[in-house]
Amino acid sequence: MTDSLAASIAALKEMVDEAGLIAGFTGAGISTESGVPDFRSPNSPWKRNTPIPFELFMSSEEARREAWRRKFAMDDLYRGARPNRGHLGLASLVTSGRMPAVVTQNIDGLHHASGLADHEVIELHGNGTYAKCLTCERPHDLSWIRSQLEEHGNPPPCRACGGILKSATISFGQAMPREPMRRAQKLALTCDLFLVVGSSLVVHPAAAFPAVAKENGARLAILNRDPTPLDGIADLVVREDIGAVLSAFIAGK
Known part of the structure; x- marks a missing residue:
């Protein structure tokens, strides 16, 4: 371990130990160790498979086919x-009772896979x-949608009401x-430490929460590869x- 890493940990x-209530906030950077690509790295595959805007998705069957192909x-x-050291470190903080929930911009489900319950993960995006029906909100399995799309050439309608199915993400x-x-918002207003992990803090309105916490007296720690x-x-x-930093917080280590 380098001196710089040891000092950062x-x-x-010290900030975690002094905090009574910690808010965790994660972006794409926490999942890159798991092999999930982020949005802003050079040659990111997201640039070849840019998500389709919601209005276009709703108005065009061709756009919906393309959206599912990219998905x-x-x-x-x-x-x-699989969850990596970062996810497991935050999960340990939640389990300890110091962090009520992790607020995440991510859509990969890895915080859930790290052992956190639904109420312990706040998914902003x-x-x-x-997938979910946009009319009745019934959840649908992706493998069924994919098999139907490959067999018939079009994404299937909701099995309950015939509505449009969409990945359960915010476009x-x-x-x-x-x-x-x-x-x-409530967590940002009540925490005394707001911990940002792997977020560029440029996607709004989600990126406003750290500033809200700081303005309400919380300390702000940012762990990220690039400046924010x-x-x-x-x-x-x-x-x-x-x-490397968050592995120091994994329970039992």
């Missing part, structure tokens, strides 16, 4: 991804591991989910490898 541990192309790239132009946003717009107001900025 020590500084973050499954991306799924194939990180099929079998939805979840890409299943560009789609309204943010009210309850997760409310819960994230909020580095200037943070109490601690760490540029070290996310997994």
